[in-house]
Amino acid sequence: MKQYFKNTWEGLWTVFVGMKITFKHLFVPSVTIQYPDVKVPLPERVRNRLYVNMDDCIGCDQCARACPVECIEIETVKSMPEEDLGKTSNGKKKALWVTKFNIDIAKCCYCQLCVFPCPTECIYMTDVYEFSEFKREDLLYKFSTLSGEETLQKKENFEKFQAEKEAQKAAEIKAKAEAAAKAKAESESKPNSDETKQSEPPKQENS
Amino acid sequence: MYNFLTELTGNEIIAAFISAMLPVVFIVPFVIFGVLAERKVSAHIQDRLGPMRVGYHGVLQTVADFFKLIQKEDIIAEGADRKFFNLAPYLVFVGSYAVYAALPFTSTYIGSETDIGLFYIIAVSGFAVAGILMGGWASNNKYSLYGALRSAAQIVSYEIPTALVILSMVMLTGTLSLATMSEMQTAYFWNWNIFGGAEWAFTKLLLIPFMFIAFIILYISTLAEVNRLPFDMPEAESELVAGYSTEYSGMKFAMFFLAEYGNMFAVSALVSVIFFGGYQSPFGYLGNSLGLQWLIPYEQLFWFALKGILFVLVQMWLRWTLPRVRVDQLMTICWKYLIPYSFANLIIIGLITLL
C-alpha cells in the first residue's frame, strides 16, 4: 500500500521535474542555425574537397599510391630535354608533363592520406563542402592543365623523341659494332696484335 | 444557434448545415496552428529553431505542408481492403468532429444545445476507435494491426476514469449540459469548478484538493484517449513504425492528423469546460464594463479558445518531456491507479456535496 502511494507520487513528481527542465529550455536561445544563410566558421585544418595546384605538381604519383580508395588517377609523359617546365614553389624541378590528373570526388573518403606524402604540397584539402552535382560524372574532377590536343601532342613528341633516341642508340650501337668489326678486321690483319683484346659481338637491338 | 439560423433562413436543412459547418471554420485553422505550434514548441524545448522558411518564423509551414499532402500520391497497398481502408480516415475524423457538436464555444453558439452533452461526448469519442480499428485491419499490415488493437484497448479502458470523473462533476453541478455547466461558473475565476464551484460555503474549501485530483485524473485520461505521448501506444513510432497509420499517405494521412489535432482541442476544451469555466472570462467581460453587449460572445470565444489552446500546449509540453509507457503499464495506470483514485474521489466529492 505504501509502495502504491509512493509510485503515484513518484510518477507525478518526476513528471513535474521533467516538465520544469523542458520549460526552462523553452527560453534558452537555440543552438541551431539557419544553415544556407548562416554558416559555421570552419577550422583551418578542415578536410573537405581536394584541390590540386597543378603549377606545383611534379607527377610523382605518390598521392595516387597512398589513396586507399583509388580515386586519384595520374598519367604522365616525360618532357623533352629542350622543354623547360619550370620549378615548383619549393624548388623542385619538374620533369614530367602531367597529362592526366583525375580525382573522382565521388569516391574520395576524405582521409587526407594523399596530402602527406606529396613532396611539393600541391595536393591539399580545401574548406569547400558544397559541391553536390546531379550527375555522378560531374564529380570527376580533371585537374590537368593540358588540353586533349596538347596531351596528344606531348605524347607524340615523346614517342617521336623516344623513337629518335632509340634510333640514335641503335645507330650508335651499330656504329660501335661496325667500328669493332673494323678494328677486329684490322687487328686480324696485323700479325702482332694483342691476343687478350676481345671484341664484343654486335648486339641485336630490336626496337 | 440552430434556432436562430432556422428563423433567419426559414429552412431547417440549411440552418442545420450552416450550424454544423461552423466548427470546421474553427478546426481547420486550429489544426494549422496546432501543427505549427507542436513543431515550434518541440523545437524550442529542444533548443532548436523549428520551421523558419515559409513566412515569418515559418508561420505558413503547415499551409505549405497541407498543399504538399494534397499533391501526394494516394498509395493503397495491394493486400489492403480498399473499401474500409478508404473509409477509415473519414470515420476517425467524424468521431473527433462529432464532439464539437456539444462544445459550447460561446454562450450563444453551441452546435447542438442538448441536455446530455457530457454523455454524448463520452459516447461519441469512442467512435474514433471504430475508424482506427478499421484502418488498422484494412491496411493488412502487422504493425497497423497492432496499433489498432492497442488503440481499441486503450481508448475503451480510459473511458472509465473519464466517465468517473465526469460523474463526480455531474454530481457536484447537477447537470449534464455543458452549456449549463459553463454558465454556472460565471463571473470570476474563483467560481470555477476547480476552485470548488460558484457556491460559497465551507465545502468549497474542502472541495479544492479533490477537484485538483479530479482534474489531474481527467487530464491524464483524456491524454490517453487522444493517443498523445506518453500514451501514444497506437502509433508508438519506435515500436510500431506509425501504428495504424503506417500504410496511409497523402490526404488520408492528413485526415488522421486532422482528427488527432481536432481531438486534442476537443478534450482540452472539455477539460476547460468542466473545471475552468469553459468560455467564461476569469475576471468579468470588457463588453459589460464598456456597455457593448455584442462584444461578449467574441470575448467568450476568445477565452474558450485560449483555455483550450493552453491545455493543448500543455499536452505538447508533456509530449516533448516524457518517454512512452509500455502497453501493459498503460493498462496498469488506468486500472490500478486512475480508476481507484477516481472512485475514491467520487465518493469523497459525493460526501462533501452531501454536507
Add this chain to the structure above:
Amino acid sequence: MALRTEELILNVGPQHPSTHGVLRLEVELEGELVVKVKPHIGYLHRCFEKHAEAMTYPQVIPYTDRMDYLASMYNNFGYVIAVEKLMGIEVPERVEYIRVIMGELQRIASHMVALGTYGLDLGAFTPFLYLFRDREKILTMFEMTCGARLLYNYMWVGGLSHDLHPDFVRLAREFIQYFRPNIVELNNLLTYNKIFIERTAHIGILPADTAINYGITGPMLRASGVNWDLRKNDTYSIYNRFDFDIPVGQGHMGTVGDCWDRYYVRVLEMEQSMRILEQALDQLPEGDINSALPKRIKPPVGTVYQRVENPKGELGYFIISDGSLNPFRVKVRGPSFVNLSVINELSRGHLIADLIAILGSIDIVLGEIDR
C-alpha cells in the same frame, strides 16, 4: 474443434525506426509477447576484412573509421596499437596522452549517442537532442584537431596525423565544466523519470555468467555486475597512470543487469571519462609527436591480437602479418557483433516494446556488426 493458433512472425527491420541501422529481427510473437528473436545481419557488409588484405597498413586506418562510426577514434586507437605491438614501436609520451584524451572524448561522444537514442527508443525525444547538442562540442574539438567530424583517420601507426590544436586543451577543460551539470539535468529529465524506470528496470536481465559465456563486454558486462574493464584489467597505452573507477551495475532501480543498469553504467562512465580527461589534460607533456613515425610500415611475420576497451566493449584486432606491406589477415572482433548475439536470450518472454528497449540498451552500431 479448437481454433488453430500459431505465432505471428513480425519482421522488425531492415527498415525500422529503432533498429539503429539496417538490422532485421525476425520476431516470433504470441500476442505481444516475444517468443523468439532471430537477428539477421549483414545488410551493411562492406567487406572490411577483404579490403584490408589489399591495402597497406596505413591505408587500413580510414577503413577502421567506418566500422563503428560513432567511435572512430577508438577504432583507430585499437588498430594502431595492434600494429605497433607487431612492429615493436614505442610511441612518445605526448602521443600516448593525446590518444587517451581523444579516446575518452570519443567515449563520451559515443555514450551520448547511446543514451540519447535509448531515450528516443522509449519515446523521449528531447534528451536525445540535448545530448546531440553537447556531442557537437566534442566533434568541433575533433574537427579543429584533425579536420574531420566523424571519420578521423587521426591516429597513425607510430604517431598522429596532427598535433593538438593550440586551443584544444582550453576547450576540453571548458567542455568538462560545461558538461557536468548537463549530466545532472539528463538524470533529472530521463534517468530518474518514473516512466523511464518502469520501462527499463527488471527488463532484459542479463546474469553475469551468461554474459561472460556469450562473450559480452563493455558497459553491458559491467551492468551485469562484473567488474571488468580492459583499461584496468588488461591495460594498454597509459591507462594505468590514471585514477578512475569502474562503474558496475548495482540494480538500484531493479535487478542487476537490467536495461536501467545498462543505461546508468554509461551515464556513470561519462563521468569517469571526464576524470581521466582532467588528469590527462593536466599531465599532458610537450614533445614531438612524429618522432616515432616509421618510414615504412612493414611488420615482421607474426600474429597479434590486441584488444581495447571501445565505448561499446572489447574491440579486438587480430592481425596476421606475412612480412609484406599488406596485412595477410585482419579480423575484427566487434563488440556490437558479440553483444547483439545475446538478444534472443534477453528478450524472450518480454513484450514487443521491451524488445526495443533491450535492443537500445545493447547499443549496437551496425557498421561494426556487419563490417
Add this chain to the structure above:
Amino acid sequence: MKKAEEIFELIKSGFPGVTVELSADMPTEPIISVDPLKVHEICKFLRDNEDCKFDSLMNLSGVDDANGEKIKEEDDSEIIKGGTLSVYYHLHSMSLNHKITLRASAPRENPEVESVDNVWKAADWHEREAYDMCGIKFLNHYDLRRILMPYDWEDGSYPLRKDYKNPEFYNGMKVPY
C-alpha cells in the same frame, strides 16, 4: 596466471593421443596448434579445468593460410590447391586473467572443425562468420548459416579465401555494379 607453456603441458598431459604443438617463435604471442576434430574436447577441458578456467572466448577467426600449391588459371587468377584453413581461438580467463591462442588447421579440401558453441555461446556467431567467409565447416554447430553474406550467395564461394573470385552476376545484377 599461467603461461602458454604451462597450459600447453596441461593439454598435452590431458589428451595423450592428440597432436598438439606449441609454436612459441612468434614475436607477440605463442600459439598452440590442436587437432581440429578434438577442439571441442580440449576447449571444454580448458574451460572447466581449475588451473585454466578459460571462461570467455575473446575471438574466433577463420583464416585462409594460403599455404597450398598455387595454380595459375588462364584468366590470370590463381587457384590454391591443398594446404590448410585455420581457425584461431583467443581464449581468456576472467578469473585468472591469462590468455592463450589456439589454432586448429583443417585441410583446405575438406575443412571440418568441431564447433565449440556449446562451450562458449560467443562462438556461435563467430563460427557462422568463419563459415560464411572462409567456408570452414563446424561440425555439430546447431545453425550453420551464412551470416554476413546473403543467404542465397553462391554455394562454395567464400569471400575471404585468397583465391576468391567475384561472381559475374548476383541475382541478375552485374558484379561489380
